[in-house]
Amino acid sequence: MGKIYIIDVTNRDGVQTARLGLSKLEKTIINIYLNEMGVFQSEFGFPTTKHETYYLQANLELAKMGVLQPIHLGGWIRATVGDVETAFRYVPEIKHLNISISTSDQMIQGKFLGKRTRDDITQMMVEALETARSLGAETVGVNAEDASRTDLDFLIKFATAAKEHGAARFRYCDTLGYDNPFTIYEAIKAIAENVGIPIEIHCHGDLGMAVANSISGAKGAVDGGQDAYINTTVNGIGERAGNADLVATVLAITKSKGFAEKYHLGVPIDMSKSWEIAKFASYAFSVPIPINHPGVGTNAFAHESGIHADGVLKDPQNYELYSYTELGRGEPELVETGREICAGEYGGISGFRHVMGKMEVEFGDSEQADKILELVRYANVASQKPLVEIELLFIAKYPDIARKLLTLRPLDTP
Numbered sequence: 001m002g003k004i005y006i007i008d009v010t011n012r013d014g015v016q017t018a019r020l021g022l023s024k025l026e027k028t029i030i031n032i033y034l035n036e037m038g039v040f041q042s043e044f045g046f047p048t049t050k051h052e053t054y055y056l057q058a059n060l061e062l063a064k065m066g067v068l069q070p071i072h073l074g075g076w077i078r079a080t081v082g083d084v085e086t087a088f089r090y091v092p093e094i095k096h097l098n099i100s101i102s103t104s105d106q107m108i109q110g111k112f113l114g115k116r117t118r119d120d121i122t123q124m125m126v127e128a129l130e131t132a133r134s135l136g137a138e139t140v141g142v143n144a145e146d147a148s149r150t151d152l153d154f155l156i157k158f159a160t161a162a163k164e165h166g167a168a169r170f171r172y173c174d175t176l177g178y179d180n181p182f183t184i185y186e187a188i189k190a191i192a193e194n195v196g197i198p199i200e201i202h203c204h205g206d207l208g209m210a211v212a213n214s215i216s217g218a219k220g221a222v223d224g225g226q227d228a229y230i231n232t233t234v235n236g237i238g239e240r241a242g243n244a245d246l247v248a249t250v251l252a253i254t255k256s257k258g259f260a261e262k263y264h265l266g267v268p269i270d271m272s273k274s275w276e277i278a279k280f281a282s283y284a285f286s287v288p289i290p291i292n293h294p295g296v297g298t299n300a301f302a303h304e305s306g307i308h309a310d311g312v313l314k315d316p317q318n319y320e321l322y323s324y325t326e327l328g329r330g331e332p333e334l335v336e337t338g339r340e341i342c343a344g345e346y347g348g349i350s351g352f353r354h355v356m357g358k359m360e361v362e363f364g365d366s367e368q369a370d371k372i373l374e375l376v377r378y379a380n381v382a383s384q385k386p387l388v389e390i391e392l393l394f395i396a397k398y399p400d401i402a403r404k405l406l407t408l409r410p411l412d413t414p
């Protein structure tokens, strides 16, 4: 019986969202949280984008050091030989890739303007896939962009070619959020049965069904005899109306009516980090968590009306499907209301020592303190907001990695 895994794409789909972005340090912290939660893979960025190079290399170093283990770090590129070669030139250590190409007639005609046929699309994907494998990729996922508007027979042919040439997974992208739980189930089950390849489910919320479609798609893959890999983002941040939210998706898998009796996560997810990662992503993206967000919204465990308040006080299960403690909520949070010293881009050593001292970080000598402070200044230049504890601690603990993350030097290579 197939299992369900999570591939989080916050650091790829999340950051490519209009008006939103993350600093390289913020992306790294997201990877650390995802790893701690037990997420199978983080789609950690774009190996052909020059300004990602040092960040991607630094995160692969963290993986080697055991800090980002056992999570897989996967890059996202277009399915072209050129992109694959560039990815390995900029990030030679990269081991996991997803290569993407449009498969619907709408996009083949609308984007390639009649210059490419379905066979050309398959051929391009196969060449890119073979190049990636020959250059050392351990796993390659093949993405069918706009899969939900693609002729199913062609999709099966395309996925079969991917499997025959060594793809580890096939990603079914509901790029426009067009599917519903019924259609995506049928399509993915048919691909699983006819192709026999593990399937990634990539859903968007344009019709408000990203999470529902994700677990329905996963059911289709498992019923078709394959593993399912659901793509999520933290707080559902993603293109347009967003992606399937990480916390809501795991809650849907584990808590919804009867689902968990038959469909199991391949790796347990530590949901006690939910509150922390959601709050960090909200801070990093500068996007508030909606008040009614599942699990992590301000109102997710709030009760006011007489009947509900009375009921929940008698027995929380009267009006709560799961407990806030499972999501790491309930600890009081300290908010400074008096004097505050912040670490920032124009800060000095005295204030910095004060800030770090509050977190019980002591420096061996003043040279070391100066070195960390300098990195903190640069991190602040990149994020343009006061750094939070986890970021400051990261810089103090891994200064050499932090230096790499903060290095933004335009590359000369063409």
Ligand SMILES: [Zn+2]
Residues within 6 Å of the ligand: 013, 175, 202, 204, 238, 239
């Ligand atoms: Zn997407």
